[in-house]
Amino acid sequence: DTAVSQTPKYLVTQMGNDKSIKCEQNLGHDTMYWYKQDSKKFLKIMFSYNNKELIINETVPNRFSPKSPDKAHLNLHINSLELGDSAVYFCASSSGANVLTFGAGSRLTVL
Amino acid sequence: TQLLEQSPQFLSIQEGENLTVYCNSSSVFSSLQWYRQEPGEGPVLLVTVVTGGEVKKLKRLTFQFGDARKDSSLHITAAQPGDTGLYLCAGDSGGSNYKLTFGKGTLLTVNP
Secondary structure (H helix, E strand, O other): OOOEEEEOOEEEEOOOOOEEEEEEEOOOOOEEEEEEEOOOOOEEEEEEEEOOEEEEEOOOOOOEEEEEEEOOEEEEEEOOOOHHHOEEEEEEEEOOOOOEEEOOOEEEEEO | OOOOEEEOOEEEEEOOOOEEEEEEOOOOOOEEEEEEEOOOOOOEEEEEEOOOOOEEEEOOEEEEEOOOOOEEEEEEOOOOHHHOEEEEEEEEOOOOOOOEEEOOOEEEEEEO
């Protein structure tokens, strides 16, 4: 029973398309995150939600829009995809201790 | 902006060797976490160190938090191929900002 599950695992798409990645956690955590890991393995936070409320929004283009319908779900929608968006996107969740449980990642390839 | 520098960036060793990975910053952190990431998977927490000077052991892995809480090290004794992976340190500056600062990682390969 996966604690943090994200779909799809792999996503290959053309430039200019719009795509979404979904994330669900069954840990009962209040806080969820989206991280981007680039080709050099650098893990950088994009967004964080606490009880469905946006609390961290790093300098991410407006083409990225997170949405949290409830505290167990945090989805990421990306408009007008660009080549530079190619990366692995990780969803994570945490309790108040800021210790993260990550999903397995979604590898996005923009052609 | 808080930065965490990890060294070395890459490390390739033979099974049975010992190694140390470093995580350094000019900032003070309330705690520091170490994660290991295997190919195709997300990072998994190994340990959290909280107190300056703290040493924690996890089987063959020894983690140390610097006295000033600005740096940390991970020492692996008698490395095994199963230790292969990307080791990430992450600093928590405390408070309720829900934000960890990650280092760029050390990619360890242990050859049989």
